[in-house]
Amino acid sequence: MTKVVAMVYGAVSIVNAIAIGKGATLGIDTFVEATLTKKEGTGIHITSENKTISSRLINKVIDNMISKKILENTRLELDFRSNIPTGYGLKSSSAISSAVVLSCAKAFGKHMSDEEILQLGAKTSIQTKVSITGAYDDACACYFGGFNVTDNLKMKLLSRELGPKELQAIIFLPRSRKRGNLKRLKEFKNAFEKSWELAKNSDYWNAGILNGIATTSILNSEPNLIMKLMEKGALCATISGNGPSIMAITDKKNKSRIQKEFSGLEGKIMIANINNKKAHVHEL
Secondary structure, eight states, rough: OOEEEEEEEOOOOOOOOTTSSSEEEEEEEEEEEEEEEESOOOOEEEEEOOOOOOHHHHHHHHHHHHHHHHHHHHEEEEEEEEEETTTSSSSSSHHHHHHHHHHHHTTTTOOHHHHHHHHHHHHHHHHHOSSSSOOOHHHHHHOOOOOEEEETTTTEEEEEEEOOOOOEEEEEEEEEOOOGGGGGGGGGHHHHHHHHEEEEEEEEHHHHHHHHHEEEEEETOOOOHHHHHHHTOOOOEEEETTOOOOOEEEEEGGHHHHHHHHEEEEEEEEEEEOOOOOOEEOOO
16 A cells, blocks of 8 residues: 655736746645555545636546556545635645645656646646636646746746745635636736736736736626725735635735725635745655
8 A cells, every 4th residue: 555645725817827827826835635546446635625626627637647557446536625616716726736736646656746746737737627728827837836938839937037035825705706707818818918018027016906806807706806905905806816806915014904904805815925935746
């Protein structure tokens, strides 16, 4: 019997990748922990506190990594523990797919580079229709932490930089999960191109603000909220992923003012620290 544990972290968006196939993200200290037990037997058995976890994505990652012949004589038990809310644009799917790849590689003695791990997860996300672009930007931030600027279509990480640890992300999770028409994001290509160029030049907060104004107007969110958060002292305010979560980056001085702005809305508030730690795996 072999037992391994993989830890992968969460992230938030700086630039949405759907419109131009290029994105930017920032790691936060939410997490997915996957415990994989490999033993004699057969079948893939998944357990999780979170019942909305995508077993289709997990099974497909394993299918893409392990041959049918080996799986016929191997029982895999995967148990997931996570504090990333699913369905809010906070990168739970990217974190899960990387955690499965990491744990399988360790348990089966497969030597994979960081790039191979991330690309396998991204390709599987496209195959299972979990993501439109493969969310390579999300996968990189969950895996490496810090700021990541990517070309999702080429599955290339173009730049990476440590995030400011003294800042925090205040994230609002609206009660309503309604999203606008994602296809309309492409109508604003110019705005997202400018936003991505800012991120590429390490002007992450202005990149996020421009992304926030563009995405809120398309995804039926509240464009005024982005400006209100900036008035309260947020360094950056934007929609994470395709929403519906809205996040604001702030220093400790303005934290309570940002929280107060969110508290008048229907939903929950969560606070996360910036993460610069890399994903990791070890055998028990």
